[in-house]
Amino acid sequence: MFEEIVNNLVLIKQDFAKNYSGNAHIQEVVPASSSKKFPLDEKHLKLLHKFAEKNPIYSNSYEEKILETNCVIYEGDINDYWLNSIKHGTSCQPFYPTWIISAYLMTLIAKELGYRELVDIGSGDGRIAFCGNVLGFTSHSIEIDDGLVELQKLICNETQQNFDRHCEDALEYDYSKFKLKHPVFFIGGLPQMGGDMLATSIIEKINSLDQLRNSAGIVFAGTHSKRHLSGNLKDGGWSSLIQNHDLQVIETVSLPAIWTFDQTTDTPYIYTKFN
Numbered sequence: 001m002f003e004e005i006v007n008n009l010v011l012i013k014q015d016f017a018k019n020y021s022g023n024a025h026i027q028e029v030v031p032a033s034s035s036k037k038f039p040l041d042e043k044h045l046k047l048l049h050k051f052a053e054k055n056p057i058y059s060n061s062y063e064e065k066i067l068e069t070n071c072v073i074y075e076g077d078i079n080d081y082w083l084n085s086i087k088h089g090t091s092c093q094p095f096y097p098t099w100i101i102s103a104y105l106m107t108l109i110a111k112e113l114g115y116r117e118l119v120d121i122g123s124g125d126g127r128i129a130f131c132g133n134v135l136g137f138t139s140h141s142i143e144i145d146d147g148l149v150e151l152q153k154l155i156c157n158e159t160q161q162n163f164d165r166h167c168e169d170a171l172e173y174d175y176s177k178f179k180l181k182h183p184v185f186f187i188g189g190l191p192q193m194g195g196d197m198l199a200t201s202i203i204e205k206i207n208s209l210d211q212l213r214n215s216a217g218i219v220f221a222g223t224h225s226k227r228h229l230s231g232n233l234k235d236g237g238w239s240s241l242i243q244n245h246d247l248q249v250i251e252t253v254s255l256p257a258i259w260t261f262d263q264t265t266d267t268p269y270i271y272t273k274f275n
Helices: 002-019 042-054 079-085 100-112 127-134 146-159 195-207 239-244
Strands: 026-031 058-066 069-076 117-121 138-143 164-167 183-187 217-221 247-255 267-274
Touching: 002 026, 002 058, 002 069, 002 100, 002 247, 026 042, 026 100, 042 058, 042 069, 042 100, 042 127, 042 146, 100 127, 100 217, 100 247, 100 267, 117 127, 127 138, 127 146, 138 146, 146 164, 183 195, 195 217, 195 239, 239 247
Parallel strands: 117 138, 117 183, 138 164, 183 217
Antiparallel strands: 026 069, 058 069, 217 267, 247 267
16 A cells, blocks of 8 residues: 555656746645545544644645645745754754655554654654654654754644654764653664764664664665765665664655655655664
8 A cells, every 4th residue: 555655646746846837945745635546544634734734834835636636735945944954063964854745654654664652863843753643653853953843843832743842962862761662763864964974873872772772663864866975876875874783674665855856766765673
């Protein structure tokens, strides 16, 4: 089922990008309702729309039928948040989010893999943590930028999806405070753009906690773009780190993100666990 839903989403993104005539800084698509192509929980979809409606990075929305699927297009601008997010010395990547429907599908896959807690590292506006909360995870977000954490707080208050938020440096945070048992960590950062440093730190912290070494999973955001990598495109650019830390790839899914809107390929998300 997941593969078909993902394929349908990618086709819709490609058709929308090819025919988009607007000039918004960012734009993304969310299916308007559950359908044969997107047999998703209707209540969950409504919450995804509520996330976008209450999120001030979006300033406009309209309905459009794309490949016979009723969709809502959300347009906005993240420039101010992007600029604020790069002012921190240990920030590993500027704020550039995945699509909200992609965040939901990523989190849904993690749930199907059996994880019970979610830790979103470099969480931006909190969309992955938000989706985790919607799907019943014990959901935590770690974000270094106070403006983005305030944005998360606003969205939580407006949507009544109150996941656990922390304005902290993920490189320094003590994850034992969460009392995790079977968590999945989402790493916000591309390889060789600071994400490798962040991921290495998180892996070392997980390895230092006996209760997590055999139960935690890590999801990496990769890239197919050669301009972001030195030539090693295997596992979205994460293959060396995965090998060096004895991780096992258990799932890979490519989904639309805001930074791949104008690209023919999407963002690969690599699900791993410790051997």
